[in-house]
Amino acid sequence: MATLLRSALRPLRALGGRRGPAADVWLRGARHGAGLLYPGHLPTSPLQKALLAAGSAGMALYNPYRHDMVAVLGETTGYYALKFLRDQMRKDPEGAEILQKRPRISLSTLDLDKLRSLPEGSLGQEYLRFLDVNILLIYS
Structure with a gap:
């Protein structure tokens, strides 16, 4: 999927003016405050996340046995789901207590x-x- 995205956006590379690995995609996530999470990590922009989420959701619906697509969907949309869950827990007294105590x-x-x-x-x-x-x- 990343190879398809990279080849589709390659003509736009000239707009960025930079060369090197970060110039493969003109809306690189590092420009949006995303840092490296681990060695070899390629930060993605919000546009890239949206494209990956839409593509992986479509493929996962088409073929639910494509576990890799389900995983990509979870990786690209999980942040917002977890943030929503945390906010809902903060509103509830029991949820707020769990978040504060952080039990194992x-x-x-x-x-x-x-x-x-x-x-x-x-x-x-x-x-x-x-x-x-x-x-x-x-x-x-």
Whole structure:
């Protein structure tokens, strides 16, 4: 996807006037305050994020088994979803307390019997089901 985007925007390279890796795309994310998160990281601009989100969403809807496209969609849109979730939690007294205390959830802090007593379809029940299915991965 990045190669397609780079080749589509290559004619616009002359507008930036710069040469080198950062000049491949004229709206490089570093110009918008995005820093390097890790070695080899290529910051993306809001335009690039929008194009990646739209393309990956379309491909993920077309073929849900394209896990890479689902991951790209999550990477490009997750920031706003997490920010919205945080703001909603801040508005709720219990959510604000959780954000302030920042508790760690581990197998030693969970009351598995209480989770089993929760109604079917609740978050606690689904988390317990997740643990039952994936617990071998934790200890392997």
